[in-house]
Amino acid sequence: MPSTTTEKGVRDAMQRVLGFVRAADPKAEASVSVTAEHRANTRFARNEITTSGDREELSLTLTVGLGLRRASASTNQVDDASLKELAERSLGMARLSPENPETMPVLGPQTYGKSPLAFDAEIAKLDALARAKVAEQVIDTGKPSELQVAGFLEHSAGLFGRATSAGLLAMHPMSWASLSMTARTKDGTGSGHEANDSRRWKDLDVTAMATRACATSVASKQPKKLDAGHYTVVLAPLASAEFAGSFVSLLDARAADEGRSAFAKKGGGTREKEKLVNELVTIRSDWSAAEAPGLPFDAEGLPLKPITWVDKGVLTLLPANRYWAQKQSRLATNYPSAYVMDKGASSHEALIKGVKRGVLISRFWYTRWLDEETAMLTGLTRDGTFLIENGEIVGPINNFRFNQSVVETLKNIEAVESKLSLTDNADVRVPEFRTNDFFLASTSEAV
Amino acid sequence: MILSRRSMLAASGAAIATAAGLAEARGLVTEPQFLKVIDAALSTAKRQGASYADVRIHRRRSQHVGVRDNHVSSVSENELYGVGVRVICQGAWGFASTSHVDPSEAGRAAVTACAMATANAAVLEHKVELAANPVHVAVWQTPLEQDPFKIPPADKAELLLAVSQKLRTVKGITFCNVGVSSNLEWKLFASSEGALIEQTITRLDPSYQATAIDKATGEVANREWDGAPAQAGWEYLEQAHFLEDAERVATDAIEKLKAGTLEPKKRDLILSPSNLYLTIHESVGHPTELDRALGMEANFAGTSFATLEKRNSLIYASPIVTVFADKTTPAALATCGYDDDGVKTQKWNLVEKGLFVGYQTTRDQAGWIGETASRGCSYAQDHASVPFQRMPNVSLAPGDKDIGVKDLIAGTEDGVYIVGNGSWSIDHQRYNFQFGGQMFYEVKKGKITRPLKDIAYQSNTPEFWRSCDAIGGAKSWELNGAFGDGKGEPGQVNAVSHGCAPARFRGVSIINTASKKGV
Secondary structure, three states: OOHHHOHHHHHHHHHHHHHHHHHHOOOOEEEEEEEEEEEEEEEEEOOEEEEEEEEEEEEEEEEEEEOOEEEEEEEOOOOHHHHHHHHHHHHHHHHHOOOOOOOOOOOOOOOOOOOHHHOOHHHHHOOHHHHHHHHHHHHHHHHHHOOEEEEEEEEEEEEEEEEEOOOOEEEEEEEEEEEEEEEEOOOOOOEEEEEEEEOOHHHOOHHHHHHHHHHHHHHOOOOEOOOOEEEEEEEOHHHHHHHHHHHHHOOOHHHHHOOOOOOEOOOOOEOOOOEOOOOOOOEEEOOOOOOOOOOOEOOOOOEOOOEEEEEOOEEOOOOOOHHHHHHHOOOOOOOOOOEEEOOOOEOHHHHHHOOOEEEEEOOEEEEEEEEHHHOEEEEEEOOOEEEEEOOEEEEEEOEEEEEEEHHHHHHOEEEEEOOOEEOOOOOEEEOOEEEEEEEEEEEEOOO | OOOOHHHHHHHOOOOOOOOHHHHHOOOOOOOHHHHHHHHHHHHHHHHOOOOEEEEEEEEEEEEEEEEEOOEEEEEEEEEEEEEEEEEEEOOEEEEEEEOOOOHHHHHHHHHHHHHHHHHHHOOOOOOOOOOOOOOOEEEEEOOOOOOHHHOOHHHHHHHHHHHHHHHHHOOOEEEEEEEEEEEEEEEEEEEOOOOEEEEEEEEEEEEEEEEEEEOOOOEEEEEEOOOOOEOOOOOHHHHOOOOOOHHHHHHHHHHHHHOEOOOOEEEEEEEOHHHHHHHHHHHHHOOOEHHHHHOOOOOOOOOOOOOHHHOOOOEOOOOOOOEEEEOOOOOOOOOOOEOOOOOEOOEEEEEEOOEEOOOEOOOOOHHHHOOOOOOOOEEOOOOOOOOEEOOOOEEEOOOOOOOOHHHHHHOOOEEEEEEOOOOEEEOOOOOEEEEOOOEEEEEEOOEEEEEEOOEEEEEEHHHHHHOEEEEOOHHHOEEEEEEEEEEOOOOEEEEEEEEEOOEEEEEEEEEEOOOOOOO
């Protein structure tokens, strides 16, 4: 391991670059953030390994301030000459930059907790041979059904650090692993997909994931035609995560205060404290929670506290950075990059059983905002779409494009599963849920 | 010795070349250490049993200046520099990188890459075979007058603030964002076959958006400038009417607030080049990527409806449609001299007079479709990323007649004209798509009658392209492009341009995105 990606190397790089800023201009403020990681991957498709990669490096971003003038620069070169040049170049850019009235002073020393679950030594041990064995296992699972299997395994282990000229120093180890796979039938009419990310290797159950992906592929073969229309839908974890995540991405106090958000009140103000979605919906962030452990500080270096963003359907709080919080006299908080949507009381079977005629959706693809201000989202279903009739899965159907409001989808929730699932984001856990009046706007021939 | 970015900068621009071929080609490579790094990587790979190896010393630099309303909101630079070593051992690929540009680290990366390839070889059904390729020793760089990295941030900010001022002068504009990103790629490629290629690529991405809000209704209208990013120097901003367009963009945002809506139904559709380029990208560019058609991207980006057996038989479009790939188009974002396999770039047809005829390929893919040479589509975004098949510039050939958008509108009884790109989404085999825009206009009896809002068109790729009945002439042909097209696992970005003239499509489903009604 190069010395720059160790804890000592990260601290040393941060201190050296702050020293170069101080030496060049003692009046300058500075903050530095560092990600140092070993990251490697293996990709497979058509039942064989295709490409793979390995990188180990440190990435450092320096922000310097001269009064209200600010500039940032980043590099992956951390020898003295490069860091000195980075410091001088950043200061030069800041001197030439007009003033930014939204500039906030850098943070001083902070007190942080420790997140022991954010780093897993098992992930740090993975190598090309271990990845090849996982790929082989996933591919072999599909062979009895003559499936064409593709997938991707990537892992990262390293450190995140942050320091400022005012004395803040934050460092934390972190790791994650990500496994996804798509199994397609030989005739090209069936497809199944699984994707799980976690900060702990043991969470990724390769056997279970491969079995489910292959089973979905076979079950979705030769889909029947179902017309577009409004349906009750059951969203499997990767699909429900798409809607929960889209909702969370809209949480921003400034956009709401400025009147350009689904959470803006007509005539001014925000919709905080209003019941916007179904009471079955609670969304919270807690870096110390066992379900989705994260780092104990945010990108600015503020210590994170547990926050409930949506409590039984009520929008409790919109996040704001320090500038906007000060301007609006509100709480400065992190943005919810890590969060959990609370589980409910229904089993998966009960979610299906409650549907007279509807659709089970395994996954969405290419979701894009149609209109962010009204929270209208478009996208397509993919990798396993099934018709439900009278509480039972009848069989595979064609894929669809949907055009649907995210807020309305969470408002129309009828039942939520009693367990949380992994998603394709290591910092997010969601349950499945059932929602009604979901607009499947047109059909798609894609499999 | 580790080469820092600083010493590399000092080296750039000097006049000494270390390789005879490069010297002849006005080489910028002056640092003997680069050749030691290359030699360490290639000779180590050979000792480790590699049948092929290549090495890229790659520097990627980007700079962004942003303005929000009346003040500068960000000035930032980002730089990545390092070495990537790619090998074939026992018929399998391996790749490793390092940010330390020195011979010992390059040798270590070669050892890691070879160990990886050996591990991968155990899970292989086909050995990698590279199509033959002439060995090139050459230099290529973007033709430009003013290097955007030499323009001080304050000068950039002054221009952006002038645009912002012009936008905010229009009554009713509540917010605006203005920005310009510059991007530089410098790379030195060498292979075990003897290739040595140095390239410097400079790109510019200017953008802005004006927002108008109706306080009474809470309705918001955003209008983005529909100018294009380009492979060019700072001088491009003058040609692109960056400042001049601001008043029109702001006025459009106000107009959009008051615009009417339409009931969903099938209508004729006229698309400006600023909208159509993205439709070309998604519905022709991506489906004709050979790796998609082969299933290499099945786990992420998806596959393609344009499968191998359909080549030379699928009627992709109407007979007036020819779509070509071209990595040599001047000022286009994906243009370069050589791809990241060391293949000289070229131009070829993907769709010819409506017939699907071609794919985008790399050296390890050409043989899959019986071709003996690569089309030169290999690209890696930085030193730490593995090269794979990426989209070249893909463009719609202009029509034969000297007509423009006014003629297309004049020949339309009941339709919609769309300018700029908005929301876009397409399925994973590239059939079903839905695209929005920036400005929408109703067309009745050959005339624009009123502005519209909440419009998108929804179609199926072959159905859409077969409905194309008119394409503007060469005078109305222009380049637009995408700065950050994503693909692959781990994800990589690629900058790519698409040229086209305005075109008309008959009987396309036009939907109202604010209603929950289908066509």
